[in-house]
Amino acid sequence: MDTTVTAKKKWWAGGYSPFNVSYGKLMMWYFLLSDAFTFGALLISYGTVRFSSLSWPDPNHVFHSFPFMGDANLPLVFVSLMTFILIMSSVTMVLAVHAGHHRDRKAVIKWLIWTIIGGAAFLGCQAWEWTHLYHSGAWWSLNPFANADGTAATNSNFTDFFFTITGFHGLHVTSGVILNIVILLNVLNGTYEKRGHYEMVEKVGLYWHFVDLVWVFVFTCFYLL
Amino acid sequence: MANVDTTQEHASSSTKTIWKTFWILLGITVVEIGLAFLHLGTGFPGKLLLNAIFIGLTVVKAFFIVAEFMHLGHEIKNLILSVLVPLVFFVWFIIAFLADGDSWKNMRKDLSPGKARTYEMAKPAEHGGGHGAGNGAHH
Numbered sequence: 001m002d003t004t005v006t007a008k009k010k011w012w013a014g015g016y017s018p019f020n021v022s023y024g025k026l027m028m029w030y031f032l033l034s035d036a037f038t039f040g041a042l043l044i045s046y047g048t049v050r051f052s053s054l055s056w057p058d059p060n061h062v063f064h065s066f067p068f069m070g071d072a073n074l075p076l077v078f079v080s081l082m083t084f085i086l087i088m089s090s091v092t093m094v095l096a097v098h099a100g101h102h103r104d105r106k107a108v109i110k111w112l113i114w115t116i117i118g119g120a121a122f123l124g125c126q127a128w129e130w131t132h133l134y135h136s137g138a139w140w141s142l143n144p145f146a147n148a149d150g151t152a153a154t155n156s157n158f159t160d161f162f163f164t165i166t167g168f169h170g171l172h173v174t175s176g177v178i179l180n181i182v183i184l185l186n187v188l189n190g191t192y193e194k195r196g197h198y199e200m201v202e203k204v205g206l207y208w209h210f211v212d213l214v215w216v217f218v219f220t221c222f223y224l225l
Numbered sequence: 226m227a228n229v230d231t232t233q234e235h236a237s238s239s240t241k242t243i244w245k246t247f248w249i250l251l252g253i254t255v256v257e258i259g260l261a262f263l264h265l266g267t268g269f270p271g272k273l274l275l276n277a278i279f280i281g282l283t284v285v286k287a288f289f290i291v292a293e294f295m296h297l298g299h300e301i302k303n304l305i306l307s308v309l310v311p312l313v314f315f316v317w318f319i320i321a322f323l324a325d326g327d328s329w330k331n332m333r334k335d336l337s338p339g340k341a342r343t344y345e346m347a348k349p350a351e352h353g354g355g356h357g358a359g360n361g362a363h364h
Contacts, residue, residue, distance in 0.1 A: 011303055019304040029308050040315055044322050051326030054333060060265060075265065080258050084251070091247045094294050098240060209294040213287055220283040224261060225276050 028203045032210045035172075039214050042168065043221055046161040055147035057158050059223050062145050065132055079223045082125045083215065086173075089118025090212040093180075097205045100198025105187065108201060112184045115208065119177040126170050130163070139163065162222060169218055172211045179204045246293040253282050 011018040019026050050056055060075035067078070092114040099107030137144035140163050143156040183204050192198045257279060264275050292298030297305055 011301070019307065020301045021304060026304070029304070033308055033311060036312070037314075040318065044315075044318050047319070048322040048326035051323050052329035052333070054330060054337075060261070076258055076261055080254070083254055087247065087250050087254070090290070090294055091243060094243050095240065098243065206295055209290055212294070213290045216283055216286045216290065220257075220279055224257060224279045 022199060024203055025199065025206070028206050032206060035210065036214075039165075039168070039217070042161075042165050043217060046165060046221065049157050049161065053157065055149040055151055057143075057145040057153070058148040059225075061148075062133075062138075062158075063129075063223060067128055076223065078125070078129065079219065082122055082129075083219050085118055085122045085125065086212050086215050089115050089122065090209055092118060093205050093208045097198075097202050100192070100201040103193070103198065105190075105193060108187050108198060109184065112180055112187065112201070116177055116180045116184065119173055119180065119208075123170060123173055123177070126166065126173075130166075133159075165218060166222070169211070169214055172214065176204075176208050176211050179207060242293060246289050249289055250286055253286050257282055 011020075017023070017026070021029075063079055064073050064075045065078065066072065066074045092111045096108050096111035096115060099111060133139075138159045140160055141156045143153045143159040145158060146152055183200055186192060186200065187198075192200060260270065260275060260278060264270060264272070270278070297308065
């Protein structure tokens with residue numbers, strides 16, 4: 001790949017990628033773009049329904065629990081932990097990509113393992129939260145939460161959107177963890193060493209950061225607003 | 226294509242930048258949570274201002290993740306534009322759909338049982354009255 005970037009270079013003259021990235025990486029970007037629209041559609045439809053509702057549950061009331069803390073009122077604390085875990089795993093992923101640039105196989109392995117642990121920890125947190133909400137009577141089509149203005153819920157829009165969107169995000173985290181495990185096995189087998197570059201780590205890294213990016217929006221839309 | 230120059234040191238992907246980005250993201254998240262607790266305790270800042278701050282900070286976080294972690298800020302302009310320009314659709318989606326939702330809410334308010342209608346009523350003689358407070362049987 002031609003990495004020398006000059007202002008006068010004719011990017012569209014042919015002979016090299018006009019985007020200065022490999023085909024695989026470009027397609028990963030376009031896949032993520034389409035996935036952004038999928039998540040965007042979900043979040044905007046959530047916003048539309050919320051805007052059309054006279055009242056809506058208060059997130060600080062709904063999400064106030066923490067494992068092993070019983071009935072203690074701790075709004076935001078658990079989801080903050082989940083957010084921290086995901087940001088942290090994004091950092092370990094970017095460190096794995098960085099190590100890949102230097103063809104430091106040992107470091108790639110180390111950081112990929114930490115990323116997988118972070119992803120699994122996030123999924124564990126989400127499993128706990130879903131279980132907890134399920135036991136308080138919340139599920140698709142079941143909404144036990146009173147509205148912020150004190151009126152009883154008349155529909156299950158809140159829980160339907162919550163479980164659908166966090167579930168779809170969780171599915172992305174799950175596939176991200178699986179992809180990370182696959183490339184970790186490839187690194188262990190020396191596949192990328194033979195290939196001469198670790199670009200596959202970069203591509204999966206792009207996907208992993210995207211999952212973190214979506215969580216930033218899910219966190220704001222469901223827990224803060 | 227596969228012949229990537231590995232000896233070239235990208236100043237942008239140095240571990241220093243990575244950790245700096247991490248601290249920025251963590252700092253913004255801490256500020257968000259801090260503001261949420263401040264609001265819970267004191268009611269300040271007001272809900273509308275608070276939400277505007279949250280959305281603003283979310284966009285800032287998204288910028289750092291995409292520009293630094295996903296390295297898009299260090300790619301060439303062709304790639305940056307190819308990825309970012311289609312996202313302009315979101316501006317319209319958000320405005321149009323949220324406005325539509327708001328309009329639905331206003332219709333719900335106007336037509337909810339027991340609410341006085343804001344527009345001209347049908348002749349009351351037709352049903353012999355009954356549009357009074359708390360009567361939703363006609364709907």
